[in-house]
Amino acid sequence: MVSPPGNGGLVDENVPSLKRKRKERSNQAVVNNYCHWRFRKLSTTHATRRRKSSPLLTTKLVGEESKETVKKICDYLMEDEIVIIGIYGMGGVGKTAILMHIHNRVLDNPTFNxxxxxxxxxxxxxxxLQDEIANIVGLDNLSKVKDVKRRACVLNGHLKKKKRSILLLDGMWVHFEVEDVGIPIEQGGLKVVLTTRSLDVCHKMLCQKQVKIKPLCWGDDPWNLFLEKLCFEKEITSEVEEIARSIVDECGGLPLCIIEIATHMRGVEKVHEWKGMLRKLTESGVELNVFKTLKLSYMNLGDSRVQQCFLHSMLCYGEYFYDTNYLIESFIDEDLLGGIATRQEQHNEGDIILDKIRKACLRDVGGEGGERHDDGDIILDKIRKACLRDVGGEGGEEEGGEEGEDWYLGVHPLLRDMALQIVTSTTHMVKANMGLEEIPEEKFWTNRLEKVFLQGNEIKKIPYDMSPNCPKLTRLSLKFNMSLEAIPKSFFKHLKGLKVLNLSYTRLMELPDTISHLESLEALLLQKCEKLCHIPCVQRLGSLRKLDLRGCAVLREVPEGMEMLVKLTYLDLRGTKIEVLPEGVLGKLVNLQYLVINHMMDEEVEVELKIVEGLYYFGPNVETFNACVRLVEQNSSQPYDL
Structure with missing residues (x-):
């Protein structure tokens, strides 16, 4: 169940008091940058000439929050110091509708010309853009000027005459320097209000107020909008209403989606047709124009690596909230962060990418209790800036653009549906969180499959003779199938290209011996397999970089052949009954960067861990622990956590 979206039309305004002075200084800096003279605040003197602009035809605002947002932005426009305002949010959330209401409110305000x-x-x-502005302000001779810089000068001179006026720029995808276009932003002169899907655009345009528009709050507002657009001639039956309300819930409070589906369902009375629409929405099997709108944000991410990280986060975690650490680790497992040497640098990169995704309104953050990292965080930053993810709790963006800590990520359900339409069904099998009790039949496991996502289901068993022939399959996730107790030996026989295998949170008691032949395997994830008591020999898994056994509560020994895993960088044994590694093994794991271990023998403390960055060790006594700390300090050339 996705966490409820934020309130539609709400302005994030919980700005900590400690930030206010810094914000005020920042606002004044923008003003000083843009203008050199002032006018008296709230003065109503204005030209008596007839205005050129006419009211725009607007739709009714849904909910009190949207009305409050319009009022708040209009109040900002009355303040001398505020000369540029940014309105941002995911596609289809209602930014343009709000800006149209602001347009008409300004027309009715005698303060503005x-x-x-x-x-x-x-x-x-x-x-x-110069042509568009010139056309609307009545500058007819600009078309005769061909040089962009000269055009900027002409346009600037004309706009400076527009005292106490507002320029509304709707639908900005990229930022620009106002001087290059010829827009004079100054107190007593022209002010600018822009809409965009990108928080990054707001930052780069030096918006002094950055107002986020969120999806409608779950409750009466989405339902009332649906009924208004449905235009049903007679009262709908209770059975249809129940289905219709579920359909509205699937829209996640996104007005554009609610309106499209309501329009599509006009005149539909038969219950089976309503059920069909709900089923298609639930299974991401319906083509909607809103997906085209959302896909533009994905395309605007630009960087293919950021796009891949966004898609991966959608397929792995969907509309649920997850600690960014887990998501970035998943990027590392999939080798989406490139050939970066250290784990900390990888996390830094992931943080940057996640932040870009969030700023793009494609993913949002909330909750507490996580950490920020480096490389994985870079990619997440790109997705954020593209406004591709947009469900948040506390800790997200605050009014004015101040950023909270990016700890837990959530996503609008329609963004996951959009992602499913981007990936091809011939290379991806995505049936996560669908309540499946049986694994998809072997006929669906084609030789073109590259990734299979079956996490979060209720699969109890896999047929004993099932042996899918998928030589191109690189990732298989059966995570959170908590009733799965066994996998037959035949299952992995033809999956020789598998690189990431996630069997976490299952009830497996042992792994089949055929896992030992997955020579391309790079990540074996077995978190919280609380019944697992045996792992077959891993001697031939020479490509393995990550072995996560955290929470395997009854596992008493590591698999045979551990000393051959020379590429292993990540080993987590916390929550197991594995007391120590076999003698001599630790010294062979020369590339370890992250190690969690319950105990180490005295002789192992002397092993050099030259590139370790994270060591979590439960020593038998203080002396052994201190010896371990000294060892890391002497031998590690990297920053590390203890």
Whole structure:
């Protein structure tokens, strides 16, 4: 069950008091950068000439929160110091509708002389934007000027005459320097309000107020919007209403989706048709125009690596909240962060990427209790900036653009559906969290499959003779199938290309011997397999980089052949009954960067751990622990955690 989205139209305004002085200084810096003279606050003197602009045809705002958002932004416009405001949020959330209401409210306010609406071209060019602005403000002779810099000068001179006016820029995908276009932003002159899907655009445009528009809050508002657009001529039956409410829930409070589905279902009375729509939505099997809108945010991420990280996070975790540590570790397992040497650098990169995703309104953050990292965080940052993920709790963006700690990530359910439409069904099998009690039949396991996601189901068994022939399969996730007790030997016989195998949170008691032949395997994830008591020999798994046995509560010994895992960088034995590693093994694991172990023998303390970055050790006494600390201090050339 996805966590409820935020309130539609709410402005994030929980700005900590300690940040206010810094914000005020920042606001003044922007003003000083843009302008050199002031006018009296809230003065109502204005030109008596007739305005050029006319009211826009608007739709009714849904919910009190949206109305409060419009009022708040209009109040910002009345403040001398605020000359540029950014409105941001995921596609289809209602940014344009709110801006249209602001347009009409400004027209009715005698403080302002005029308001100009410009839809920013998606294929952005300064030249074209100059034409759009010139056309709306009545600068007819700009078309005669061909040089962009001269055009900027002409446009600047004309706009400086537009005292106490507002320029509304709707649909910005990229930032630009206002001087390059010829927009004079100054107190007493022109102010700018822009809409964008990217928080990064707000930052780079030096927006002094950054107002996030969130999906509608679960409750009456989404349902009332649906009924209004459905235009049902007669009262709907209780059976249809129950199904319709479930359909609205699947929309996750996104107005564009609610309106599209309500329009599509007009005149539909038969219960089976309503059930069919709900089933398609639940199984991500319906084509909606809203997906095209959301996909633009994905495409605007630009960086293919960030896009791959976004898709991976959708397929692995979907609409649930997860600690960013787990997500970044998953990026590392999939080798999505490139050939970065140290684990800390990989986490740093992941943090940056996640942040880009969040700023793109494609993923959001919330909750407490996590850590920020480096490389994995870079990719997540890219997804964030593209506004691709957008469900949050505490700790997300606050009004004014101040950022909280990015710890737990959530996602709007429609973004996962959009991601499923991007990946091809011939190479991906995605049947996660669907309540499956049986594994998909062997006929669906084609030789084109590259990744299979079956996590979060209720699969109890795999047929004893099942042997899928998938030579290209690189990832298989059966995580959180908590009733799965056994896997037959035949299952892995033709999966020789498998690189990541996730069997965490299952009831497996042992692994089949055929796992020993997966020579391409790089990550074997067995977290919380609390019944697991035996792992076959791993001697031939020479490519293995990660072995996670955390929480395997009854496991008493590591598998045979551990000394051959020379590429192993990650070994977690916490929560097992494994007291020590076999003699001589630790010294052979020369590439270990992360080690969690219950105890170490005295002679193992003398082993050099030259590149270890994380060591979690439960020593028998203080002396042994201190000896271990001294060893790491003397031999590790990397920063480390103890």
């Amino acid at each position: 005029d308001v100009f609406w410009v839809t920013v071209p998606q294929e952005f060019s300064i030249y074209e």
